[in-house]
Amino acid sequence: MTVSELGLLNILPILILVVWACVLLLLDVFVFPKREQVTPLLSAVGLVVALIYTIPQFGQPKEAFNGMLVIDGFAVFLNVLVLISGLVAVALSYDYLNRMGMARGEYYVMMLFSISGIMLMTSAADLIVVFLALELLSIPLYILAAFGRPKMESEEAGIKYFLLGAFAGGFVLYGIALVYGATGQTGLTGIVEAASGGLENPVFLLVGAALILVGLGFKVAAVPFHMWTPDVYEGAPTSVTAFMAVGAKVGGFAALLRVFMIAFPSISVDITPVLWGLTAATLIVGNVLAVAQRNIKRLLAYSSISHAGFILMAFVTYGDASVRPEATAAVLFYMVAFAITSFGSWAVVIALEHAEDRGLELEDYAGLGRKRPALALAMAIFMFSFTGVPPTMGFAGKLYIFRAVIQGEYYGLAVLGVIVSVISAYYYLRVVVVMYMREGDPETHSEGWLNLTTAVTAVGTVVLFIFSAPLFDWAAQAVLRMF
């Protein structure tokens, strides 16, 4: 087995990240005197290098570890998204951690480990890798969620996330074991071949797929597996929440899409009604409960649940081979739209947050339009994008999702999606109303990296909308060779 036979060069970006994270961990302990200031810079360098090596991978699909990892367009597209998200997350965290007195070098190292887990997840073509990547993604996130220690809420968020995440991991693992029992295979393509040849115990395959769906449903916060989301999002340090909202979703959905579309198309007749119900519940619960929230972090948590619902909408069509490429491309596009809007809105939350959880209520945003017009404008753009109002990425994302759903002839789901979008307008626009129409004197922070992040994401939300057609074409091309 030589290096090229294993295909190690094809997963070079992931290797770079993992090795770099280990090196940073050591440097952090032994070398730097003011390390909490140097480590973020160095981890950003690692992310940029990985990004430079990822972009040329777009094109012919490549394999590693005898086909257990597949670096195809789907993986490369999401890896680019995740690496850029990582850079944004580092920029968001730097000022916030310094301000809150949480600046420690390990923070960024954990983030690098988690990002490498997400990248493995997007390329996983074997259920073993799916499970390992899931844990590599999650374990650093548990630590990050509790990073605000000894603050009680943060520890509480960490332990809740940990217990429920490990619980979900157990479901995924048992599901994988049943699939292995039904087919004798763990590779995704092997499972399809075994399933098409007729199975002795087809019920094992079905139950296994359902358990995998439950476990990954936890990770992407789909109703009824969403109970942890508001508490964890509220308790975790805000910069962690921002990263978690995007990272865990991208990883979870990447695995869901690839596993179900490649390995389980044969049981789509049985799975699709379940997915339909899951999607409808996620859309309704996420949006309806968000209306009652006064705390901005909880509001954005329910909002992220509802966006998981919109992504699931396209996923419902997975059994229909003619719609599948279109729906997958729509999901990829929606994840870009969600990532950029979500990071932006969390950046604004960070700009208003003060020590001991002050500045997180909706009332604290009163008067922001007068005091910090640019910041308020950015927040307004993000809220419009979440609602799905043009000219923002959120609108384009919903457009493509709805197109895929209607092509798949799930009209009921499309109507439901429109109705909950109207409900969501109420709570998103309420934020805008409070910012511009209420009198108040909010205390805000103006810090270099934070302002830069807010500005870049706000401009990106609008500019990428203008270029949404080429971006969607890129996503469509990315999934072309997947099936």
Next chain:
Amino acid sequence: MVPVSYYVALSAILFSIGTLGVLIRRNAIVIFMSVELMLNSANLLFVAFSRLYDLEGQIFVFFVMTVAAAEVAVGLAMIVAVFRNKRSIDIDQISSMKG
């Protein structure tokens, strides 16, 4: 030789006990032990099935054990941190956030 189906049944029972334990018990460490039981019931299933097919299932078990060990390290550290703060690991008492 004991038939494979016996092992499958035993593993299903263990998995159910683990799941119920997570849902019913209130002590963080007991919940955590129940999660470990779920993982180990899956391990039993892998080993049992690998008798029907190939060695892949047995190899998977080693990976799972490694992951479980990593989870234990993080989880127990977190439980200790909470205990220092609260003097309790009852998850009903460490639930200050509502909404």
